[in-house]
Amino acid sequence: MSSEPSTGEWQSLVAAEQEVSKLREAIYRIPHRAELLANAVSGSSVWDRNVAMRFIREFPEDTPQLLDQLVDLALSTGWARESIEAIRAARSEIDPTRMTGTVEPFLTDGDAEDHLRLAELTAQTDAWQAVGVERR
Numbered sequence: 001m002s003s004e005p006s007t008g009e010w011q012s013l014v015a016a017e018q019e020v021s022k023l024r025e026a027i028y029r030i031p032h033r034a035e036l037l038a039n040a041v042s043g044s045s046v047w048d049r050n051v052a053m054r055f056i057r058e059f060p061e062d063t064p065q066l067l068d069q070l071v072d073l074a075l076s077t078g079w080a081r082e083s084i085e086a087i088r089a090a091r092s093e094i095d096p097t098r099m100t101g102t103v104e105p106f107l108t109d110g111d112a113e114d115h116l117r118l119a120e121l122t123a124q125t126d127a128w129q130a131v132g133v134e135r136r
Helices: 007-029 033-042 048-058 060-074 080-090 095-110 112-124
Strands: none
Touching: 007 033, 007 048, 007 060, 033 048, 033 060, 048 060, 048 080, 060 080, 060 095, 060 112, 095 112
């Protein structure tokens, strides 16, 4: 028996991806989208959070509203990569001053690993003042 998917399985996967695309478009159009994403990101369901992170990466306009939650998750081992990627995708949407204000409280309580992640985030959003660096 072959472990490769059959043509029928492939077509089913393509159809499922098309349906997901249509659903993402529908979610993108709802007026309370940022609230929906905030609930998904802060919820306990891994599936909700994972889908929200992918949505935020594809449609980064809501990232500034979710920045506090995303920075907090960037310090979580299990969600660091997804959170950093979501913030990176929205770097042009994020005001560096806002990023600085969001990151600063974490600098006082964080450990060395937290500081490395926060430095990465601030560098990617040009919020250098958060880590005490003057950009030339």
